[in-house]
Amino acid sequence: METTGTAQSSFQITGMTCAACAARIEKGLSRMDGVTQANVNLALERATVAYDPAKVTAEALESKVEALGYGIARQSVELDISGMTCAACAARIEKGLARMPGVTKANVNLALETAHVEWGGELSAEDLIRKVTQLGYTASRKEAQGGDREGQRKKDIRHKQIVFGISAVLSLPLLWSMVGHFSWTSFLWVPDAFMNPWVQLVLSSVVQFWIGWPFYKGAAKALWNGSANMDVLVALGTSAAYFYSVYLTGVWAADGGSAHHMPELYFETSAVLITLILLGKLFEAMAKGRTSEAIRTLMGLQAKTALVIRDGAELQVPIEQVVAGDVLLVKPGEKIPVDALVLEGSSAVDESMITGESIPVEKAPGHQVIGATINKNGALKVRAVKVGRDTALAQIIRVVEEAQSSKAPIQRVADKISGIFVPVVVALAAITFLLWYYAIAPGEFAGALEKAIAVLVIACPCALGLATPTSIMAGSGRAAEAGILFKGGEHLEQTGHIDTVVLDKTGTVTHGKPVLTDVIPAPGWQGGEDLLLRLAAAAEKPSEHPLAEAIVRGAEERGLVLAAAGEFAAVPGYGIRATIEDRRLAVGTRRLLEESGVDFGGAGREMERLEQAGKTAMLVAVDGTYAGVLAVADTMKESSREAVDRLLKLGLTVVMLTGDNQRTAEAIAKQAGIPRVLAEVLPEGKAEEVRKLQQEGRKVAMVGDGINDAPALATADIGMAMGTGTDVAMEAADITLLRGDLNGIADAIYMSRRTMGNIKQNLFWALAYNSLGIPIAAAGFLAPWLAGAAMAMSSVSVVLNALRLQRIKL
Numbered sequence: 001m002e003t004t005g006t007a008q009s010s011f012q013i014t015g016m017t018c019a020a021c022a023a024r025i026e027k028g029l030s031r032m033d034g035v036t037q038a039n040v041n042l043a044l045e046r047a048t049v050a051y052d053p054a055k056v057t058a059e060a061l062e063s064k065v066e067a068l069g070y071g072i073a074r075q076s077v078e079l080d081i082s083g084m085t086c087a088a089c090a091a092r093i094e095k096g097l098a099r100m101p102g103v104t105k106a107n108v109n110l111a112l113e114t115a116h117v118e119w120g121g122e123l124s125a126e127d128l129i130r131k132v133t134q135l136g137y138t139a140s141r142k143e144a145q146g147g148d149r150e151g152q153r154k155k156d157i158r159h160k161q162i163v164f165g166i167s168a169v170l171s172l173p174l175l176w177s178m179v180g181h182f183s184w185t186s187f188l189w190v191p192d193a194f195m196n197p198w199v200q201l202v203l204s205s206v207v208q209f210w211i212g213w214p215f216y217k218g219a220a221k222a223l224w225n226g227s228a229n230m231d232v233l234v235a236l237g238t239s240a241a242y243f244y245s246v247y248l249t250g251v252w253a254a255d256g257g258s259a260h261h262m263p264e265l266y267f268e269t270s271a272v273l274i275t276l277i278l279l280g281k282l283f284e285a286m287a288k289g290r291t292s293e294a295i296r297t298l299m300g301l302q303a304k305t306a307l308v309i310r311d312g313a314e315l316q317v318p319i320e321q322v323v324a325g326d327v328l329l330v331k332p333g334e335k336i337p338v339d340a341l342v343l344e345g346s347s348a349v350d351e352s353m354i355t356g357e358s359i360p361v362e363k364a365p366g367h368q369v370i371g372a373t374i375n376k377n378g379a380l381k382v383r384a385v386k387v388g389r390d391t392a393l394a395q396i397i398r399v400v401e402e403a404q405s406s407k408a409p410i411q412r413v414a415d416k417i418s419g420i421f422v423p424v425v426v427a428l429a430a431i432t433f434l435l436w437y438y439a440i441a442p443g444e445f446a447g448a449l450e451k452a453i454a455v456l457v458i459a460c461p462c463a464l465g466l467a468t469p470t471s472i473m474a475g476s477g478r479a480a481e482a483g484i485l486f487k488g489g490e491h492l493e494q495t496g497h498i499d500t501v502v503l504d505k506t507g508t509v510t511h512g513k514p515v516l517t518d519v520i521p522a523p524g525w526q527g528g529e530d531l532l533l534r535l536a537a538a539a540e541k542p543s544e545h546p547l548a549e550a551i552v553r554g555a556e557e558r559g560l561v562l563a564a565a566g567e568f569a570a571v572p573g574y575g576i577r578a579t580i581e582d583r584r585l586a587v588g589t590r591r592l593l594e595e596s597g598v599d600f601g602g603a604g605r606e607m608e609r610l611e612q613a614g615k616t617a618m619l620v621a622v623d624g625t626y627a628g629v630l631a632v633a634d635t636m637k638e639s640s641r642e643a644v645d646r647l648l649k650l651g652l653t654v655v656m657l658t659g660d661n662q663r664t665a666e667a668i669a670k671q672a673g674i675p676r677v678l679a680e681v682l683p684e685g686k687a688e689e690v691r692k693l694q695q696e697g698r699k700v701a702m703v704g705d706g707i708n709d710a711p712a713l714a715t716a717d718i719g720m721a722m723g724t725g726t727d728v729a730m731e732a733a734d735i736t737l738l739r740g741d742l743n744g745i746a747d748a749i750y751m752s753r754r755t756m757g758n759i760k761q762n763l764f765w766a767l768a769y770n771s772l773g774i775p776i777a778a779a780g781f782l783a784p785w786l787a788g789a790a791m792a793m794s795s796v797s798v799v800l801n802a803l804r805l806q807r808i809k810l
Contacts, residue, residue: 019465280792516554
């Protein structure tokens, strides 16, 4: 997403452990010259930065993150390249790839005809392949070595499982020996080796310094950069227990190492703590993966291959090799690979996965088709129009990813707390130790240390850092599955505060496509309905006016054959005059017939009745004699009444805003159950009407689909664009309702309220957990290993609570 003078970069970050890490990276990036906004999402482990490319580069942003002690998750891919003839070809490709934003390494091997590319940021393997194609060569994906995010996630979980397994095996003997000390476990047999201090020292040392090395590394980086995070708390707590036990072991050895006078060691405290924290991180990673289910579902809709016609031959190629302009053959039952234009054939296409419309849409030459939709019954030959990142599905995925990466304003609360949390906890742990050692149990070093360790461990702010982003991810993902695209976390939050919904009429409340509804011959007309309609439609056929098109379409649906018009003249604002089969016709308003000297007698009452029903009535005169009246209406969507009822039940004020005349607008509003109408509003006045409502103290959501709605969409507190509308309206809006159904408005507001409720629950429990846990640990009611287990499970509980949003029915 780019605007004038501003670019946006998004990249994966490794090494973050808690909210303090995310806050430090965000602060570091924000302070860079040229950076206008930086958001770091702990749950997604992603940074999204808006910056001025004239002042700072994407590479400089990544370097800053690395300087702060964290890593950038690089992606890589192996490409097979054909068409190279010499070293100059390889050098050209290498240079072209290396210049792409985010690419850190590009090696092209002429002998093997391969390219190895590493990159960070938002590039994809398909972008690299297209670059090679633009350079005049052919490339295909050989093997993804980390470019697949889902594959990387599974690899990360597998690594965590292995590390946890090793840590658990090494910690089990220590835990066994600890449990064996309790009086109520006197029946439990404990091998002598497990009680030996030297054995415990070896086992705990492996866990402490090999398994636990990432905690030391993270703590050192944090302290070096003048801050503190979860790693500092874990490293402090486990090191205190470990080194105190090493000291006691040394004292025991100096006294002769008697088997009858074993010291009270705390090796199991440090080892079990690390093991439990690893278990919590494993559960957290598995649960967090589920919050991105919506993205994986959308990506799964994409076709993997396409049947391309090149040089008269049909070739099955990977989807990433399709370029704009390619002619594709789509057989019945297959997915349409990319956004395209139908050249030959006719079929019905199931577009439900994009638009939510369950009835297949008829397609013929000249019609647009959307990538990932399903061709139902006929073969289609299509020309690729938009490919790769430009397709409708790719844009939907990008909007969802951006929403999940963004930060809701409510997260600032957690960020502020996280920024000071760790230093405060360290101070509380020190106070706890001093109170126990000097006041509560004087001289009891081991007991005082144990209480201090429990305070350090139970207070880790992991749950606080995950409280908001996991709910945003789950909520926006579930909304996307229902065809509601929030463009950012801030919009997801603000939508729940809306109290007034302003609806555009045409294309929003109504279908936006006029249809013929009535054909009423005059009492003296001898030819019947069909003749009246056939003549009027033939006269209107040369006109491009939407009402004329509705009349012609209505005649064709009745199977009427239309003669060619002889003389034809459009009278702007009044209607048309034409000659059909040697008959003179006038079709239009009362003024048109009056100027033509036609007496239409009592037709005025009929017209008034039709107009009160929200229809546009047109009088027809044949050879100077009134022949009848035709009525055309932009019919109301079937779902509009139900949707408006839902909005009213949510306690919202519903207003219809339209440029139509008052009578027609009120008729449609009455049908839809809309209590307030603002009619005859010019396009440039719509934004002003929204502003007036805001001046009344209202939080306004504007819903529209046309270019003339864009200013009002931008002015409103929340702009909602119908996905069936124009790209301009969708670009100006904060939310896109893909399905073109007004029920999406109520669903968006409901989803926003549920998500914000979920975030508040998470924040409450995360803060309550720490607020209650610290004094309980300081009072000596929590052993360090229990504190570790509780801390690990608090993060998992927050993520699992967020996942409840994915089960909401819309």
